[in-house]
Amino acid sequence: MAFGEKLKQERKKNGWSQEELAEKLFVSRQSVSKWENGQNYPSIEIIIKVSDLFSVTIDELLRSDEDLKEKVIEDSRQLAYPTLKYMFDVVFLLGAVFLAIKLGLLMLNKFTPLDVPLYGGSFIWNFGSLILMLVGGIGSGIVKDKYKEE
Known part of the structure; x- marks a missing residue:
């Protein structure tokens, strides 16, 4: 069963309107409608709230819908890669500062x-800044390209 169908089924089982569910999740009624119709997916925070609200496991919600599972995986990658890219950018800037x-x-x-x-x-002094800038630039590029692939 897709996430939207499961959400609608659980909402109706509790006798709630889309508006009432939206208030409990602190989102708009339109968001609930889009989730139920499969037009959009909620964030992982909302999925956790839905899980708690309806006493279903997150596993039941995620495994029921392949597209939702992929969205959650993609969202988690977006959280991981910027940190690594930021580290390489700092190494590059450190090399630029030394230069x-x-x-x-x-000149002085x-x-x-x-x-x-x-x-x-x-x-x-002759190669340190160059090495830092190369490592930072190449590392940042690799992380960016890897993120685009996945």
């Missing part, structure tokens, strides 16, 4: 009588 610091210090040393040394060795 800006190096360039700033080089060239155009002023100051002689500010670059501590940590030339390899870190």
